[in-house]
Amino acid sequence: MRPSRFLPALGILAVLVALWWVSAIGSMIFPTPLAVLKAIGELLRTGTLMQHVYASLFRVTIGYLGALALAIPLGSMMGWFPRWFRAINPAVQMLRPISPIAWIPLAILWFGVGDASPTFLIFLATFFPVVVATASGVHMVEQQYVRAARNFGVNGFTLYRRVIFPAALPNIITGMRVGLGVAWLVVVAAEMVAINSGLGYLIIDARNAGSRYDLVVAGMVIIGLIGFGLDGVMRKLEHLEEVRWRYGT
Amino acid sequence: MTNDGRPIDMARGMDESGLGMPGMTMASMSMPGMPAGSTKVAAATTGDNGVPQVAQFVRYSGWPELKEALMSGRLKVAMMLAPMVMDLADKGVPVRIVALGHRSGAVIMVRNDSKAKSFSDLKGKRIAIPSRFAVDHIFVRRLMKEHGLDDRDLTMVEIAPPDMPAALLAGAVDAYATGEPFGAKSEIAGYGRILYMTRDVWPTYICCVLTVREELIKSDPELVQNLVNHVMSSGQWLDSDPKHRLVAAKLASDRSIFNQAYELIKWVMERPADRVTYGDLRLIKSEFEEMMLLAMNAKIINHPIPYETYVDETFMRRYRPVKINVQ
Numbered sequence: 001m002r003p004s005r006f007l008p009a010l011g012i013l014a015v016l017v018a019l020w021w022v023s024a025i026g027s028m029i030f031p032t033p034l035a036v037l038k039a040i041g042e043l044l045r046t047g048t049l050m051q052h053v054y055a056s057l058f059r060v061t062i063g064y065l066g067a068l069a070l071a072i073p074l075g076s077m078m079g080w081f082p083r084w085f086r087a088i089n090p091a092v093q094m095l096r097p098i099s100p101i102a103w104i105p106l107a108i109l110w111f112g113v114g115d116a117s118p119t120f121l122i123f124l125a126t127f128f129p130v131v132v133a134t135a136s137g138v139h140m141v142e143q144q145y146v147r148a149a150r151n152f153g154v155n156g157f158t159l160y161r162r163v164i165f166p167a168a169l170p171n172i173i174t175g176m177r178v179g180l181g182v183a184w185l186v187v188v189a190a191e192m193v194a195i196n197s198g199l200g201y202l203i204i205d206a207r208n209a210g211s212r213y214d215l216v217v218a219g220m221v222i223i224g225l226i227g228f229g230l231d232g233v234m235r236k237l238e239h240l241e242e243v244r245w246r247y248g249t
Numbered sequence: 250m251t252n253d254g255r256p257i258d259m260a261r262g263m264d265e266s267g268l269g270m271p272g273m274t275m276a277s278m279s280m281p282g283m284p285a286g287s288t289k290v291a292a293a294t295t296g297d298n299g300v301p302q303v304a305q306f307v308r309y310s311g312w313p314e315l316k317e318a319l320m321s322g323r324l325k326v327a328m329m330l331a332p333m334v335m336d337l338a339d340k341g342v343p344v345r346i347v348a349l350g351h352r353s354g355a356v357i358m359v360r361n362d363s364k365a366k367s368f369s370d371l372k373g374k375r376i377a378i379p380s381r382f383a384v385d386h387i388f389v390r391r392l393m394k395e396h397g398l399d400d401r402d403l404t405m406v407e408i409a410p411p412d413m414p415a416a417l418l419a420g421a422v423d424a425y426a427t428g429e430p431f432g433a434k435s436e437i438a439g440y441g442r443i444l445y446m447t448r449d450v451w452p453t454y455i456c457c458v459l460t461v462r463e464e465l466i467k468s469d470p471e472l473v474q475n476l477v478n479h480v481m482s483s484g485q486w487l488d489s490d491p492k493h494r495l496v497a498a499k500l501a502s503d504r505s506i507f508n509q510a511y512e513l514i515k516w517v518m519e520r521p522a523d524r525v526t527y528g529d530l531r532l533i534k535s536e537f538e539e540m541m542l543l544a545m546n547a548k549i550i551n552h553p554i555p556y557e558t559y560v561d562e563t564f565m566r567r568y569r570p571v572k573i574n575v576q
Binding site: 192 | 312321332339342377412421
């Protein structure tokens with residue numbers, strides 16, 4: 001890559017870190033970038049960092065894939081059949097704005113205090129954006145494609161698999177990208193539910209401790225970096241040929 | 250001020266904080282930090298009976314929030330977990346303990362149908378604690394030691410106290426350790442029973458302590474003295490007559506204070522009357538040293554912290570009883 005492509009981003013990051021450093025000087029709570037680097041070093045040395053990262057990635061992966069497995073079929077049905085949409089959409093729109101934090105007591109009641117509760121919360125947070133994006137993607141599929149396919153005698157599931165799904169895929173991928181962002185966003189809230197690992201847990205535990213705000217911010221930095229990486233992967237998906245057709249390139 | 254504009258006087262507020270609901274989410278009462286000017290006003294403005302009036306009490310929904318407000322100096326006075334104050338003072342946060350908030354008041358709850366009769370019956374089970382840094386954790390550790398259980402024998406999971414009763418009911422945990430009233434909650438609801446109360450095994454148990462920032466001690470020692478006088482007198486008032494406990498329960502159940510059902514707080518106050526005690530809120534060095542060593546053992550703090558670092562006994566020594574006039 002040419003330097004001119006990533007230099008501006010690096011410059012902005014450098015400015016942010018400099019601002020951070022200046023505002024953290026003399027603060028009891030806000031640690032300096034150096035203190036945070038040291039905290040990350042400490043986590044790496046003790047091996048706990050990878051433990052937390054794996055635990056969070058595991059929960060996000062399961063919750064996210066579970067959400068996709070349900071949301072894409074349901075969203076497709078809602079997008080294709082207006083009656084499904086009218087029946088299900090109000091419930092979806094009502095459940096969608098509820099923060100995963102509000103679900104915590106119920107999650108504990110239903111799923112106990114192991115991995116299942118945070119995974120369920122991540123599932124909930126991811127499910128709705130993907131349903132909505134899929135439904136709108138399928139709904140907006142151009143009728144001429146469908147008519148053309150029907151003229152060739154393509155019907156039923158084959159029509160969905162060969163025409164509708166590919167046509168809606170750009171929207172679905174956008175929904176998946178938003179969903180993954182949300183899944184990673186709620187990891188801190190989701191890991192408030194009794195468990196002893198995860199980046200969210202790391203942050204909550206460090207806040208409970210007397211004065212370990214360096215670990216709190218270290219957790220934030222790690223979550224940010226991994227979120228950046230995950231988004232990069234999703235963007236790669238958007239460049240797949242199956243998806244790019246729509247952009248006419 | 251309360252919602253209807255009535256000033257809350259310090260003594261009364263502190264009776265209520267003296268209830269010392271030590272849950273993570275029922276943290277403590279605290280006096281909001283006021284700019285230096287208004288602190289003076291608060292000190293100067295005393296009620297009819299010389300009771301200092303403060304702007305308002307703030308209930309924080311979690312220990313970290315309370316701690317951060319205290320660390321940043323936005324809050325000058327707080328009811329805070331004792332080991333946390335030790336740690337903060339050790340790290341250079343200018344805070345001192347000037348009196349206790351209450352004694353006893355933690356419980357270990359199991360389901361009614363649990364076969365556990367003693368702590369050793371919890372071997373191999375799961376127990377909920379509010380957090381690794383909570384005093385309830387120390388209580389559990391102490392019982393583990395007494396009953397010969399080690400880390401492998403008990404799985405501790407961290408759950409916010411308000412969620413504990415549901416976790417017990419759902420079978421997600423076999424027991425939970427918490428400060429009241431979250432123990433009484435499952436007891437009143439009919440599915441939980443007490444396995445241990447601090448009153449039986451550790452009656453001098455210390456949890457929440459009255460913590461003051463040093464700049465307030467320096468700038469307004471009279472206010473701090475007045476506060477300590479009222480807190481300690483309120484404690485004696487509470488323990489001197491069962492009727493007083495009901496008055497306090499009524500006040501504390503208010504939406505602006507604990508926002509918990511009156512019946513729940515009444516239950517905690519009465520069953521039995523020494524479930525939580527307030528009569529002796531003096532600072533006793535040997536008790537704090539014991540607590541400090543237990544906190545070290547529980548890895549809440551990682552090195553010994555001298556008593557003098559985190560305690561200021563001045564106000565307790567100069568304590569003058571005041572009349573508590575609450576209806």
